[in-house]
Amino acid sequence: MTQWVENPEGGRDRGPVALLRAWGEVLVRPRRLFRSAVAPADQAPGLAFAATVVTVILIPFTEERAGVSETVQTLAYAGAPCVFAALPSPAVRLVAAAYGALLLVVGTSEVHGLSLPAAAALSAVPSALVFGYAFRGFASFSAVTGLTWADLAALV
Numbered sequence: 319m320t321q322w323v324e325n326p327e328g329g330r331d332r333g334p335v336a337l338l339r340a341w342g343e344v345l346v347r348p349r350r351l352f353r354s355a356v357a358p359a360d361q362a363p364g365l366a367f368a369a370t371v372v373t374v375i376l377i378p379f380t381e382e383r384a385g386v387s388e389t390v391q392t393l394a395y396a397g398a399p400c401v402f403a404a405l406p407s408p409a410v411r412l413v414a415a416a417y418g419a420l421l422l423v424v425g426t427s428e429v430h431g432l433s434l435p436a437a438a439a440l441s442a443v444p445s446a447l448v449f450g451y452a453f454r455g456f457a458s459f460s461a462v463t464g465l466t467w468a469d470l471a472a473l474v
Contacts, residue, residue, distance in 0.1 A: 344395045348421050351395060352428035375440060382431040392425035393448070403453045408461035415455025419445040 343351045376383045398421070402414040422445050427437035450456040460466055 340395070341398050341401075344398045344421060345417075348395075348424050349428055352392065352425045375443075376426075376430055376432075379436060379440060380430055380432055384429045384431075388429050392429050393422065393444070396422035396425050397448070397453075400449070400453045408458040411454055412458035412462050415449040415453045415458065418453065419449040419455070422448070 340351060376389075396418050399414040399417040403411045405411065419441070422441045423434060423438045426432060426441050427434050430437070432440065446456075
């Protein structure tokens with residue numbers, strides 16, 4: 319599914335300035351970034367397992383999917399707004415987590431050639447784990463709205 323590439327070609331520029339530029343671009347022009355900055359073998363090893371799981375989930379749904387390294391980058395770039403999740407404000411954390419989940423849907427759509435509804439369905443579980451639990455989006459939702467899981471279950 320993936321291989322080591324000594325000098326990857328394509329993708330975003332390297333260095334601290336380029337990293338800041340990519341961070342800003344994913345926040346304001348995500349489709350452009352996902353089309354131009356995601357390239358094979360340009361990945362952080364720590365995200366490889368999660369990206370492999372997501373890529374395997376995609377196998378039955380699209381033949382034109384990208385590889386694991388592109389999925390790693392999509393997950394990483396989608397997490398860009400979560401730098402604000404460290405602020406002690408449930409409202410800010412909720413917006414950051416929701417925007418991160420939205421970026422994961424857009425990135426999955428662009429990188430793997432899926433429609434937005436298909437990408438949303440296939441990104442739901444990873445989004446819940448990453449943005450709902452890890453970045454405390456669900457807890458922030460409860461803090462902001464006053465609703466609990468029991469309240470939501472009662473609506474169904």
